[in-house]
Amino acid sequence: MPDLVLTSFWRCDREYRKHFASTSDGSVVYHAYVRGLDAHCTCPGWQYHQKCRHVDELFREACMWNEHWNSMGLQVMSGPGGGNEELVCPNCGGRVASFADAV
Numbered sequence: 001m002p003d004l005v006l007t008s009f010w011r012c013d014r015e016y017r018k019h020f021a022s023t024s025d026g027s028v029v030y031h032a033y034v035r036g037l038d039a040h041c042t043c044p045g046w047q048y049h050q051k052c053r054h055v056d057e058l059f060r061e062a063c064m065w066n067e068h069w070n071s072m073g074l075q076v077m078s079g080p081g082g083g084n085e086e087l088v089c090p091n092c093g094g095r096v097a098s099f100a101d102a103v
């Protein structure tokens with residue numbers, strides 16, 4: 001158990017995108033995006049406050065698994081044909097990424 005590993009952890013890297021029609025103008029569509037801890041939306045609320053109900057909704061749906069918050073361990077899946085082994089999220093089966101703790 002090398003200590004160095006503790007400075008980084010794995011988190012789900014699954015990407016979530018969703019389109020929302022504006023409630024005031026149905027021809028306007030906002031594009032919301034969530035991936036890991038990154039989030040973005042094209043609506044005015046996000047531009048001004050970096051917060052909006054579109055991103056909130058995506059975050060509610062998103063897996064957001066991370067090694068620190070969840071006791072489920074990483075799963076190792078063999079690639080197609082038993083080739084390269086791939087680490088996947090134990091919660092949703094999506095991709096995972098190593099996230100470095102800025103300490």
Ligand SMILES: [Zn+2]
Pocket residue numbers: 030032041042043044045046052053054055
């Ligand atoms: Zn938005």
Ligand SMILES: [Zn+2]
Pocket residue numbers: 012013014063064065089090091092093094
């Ligand atoms: Zn996941």
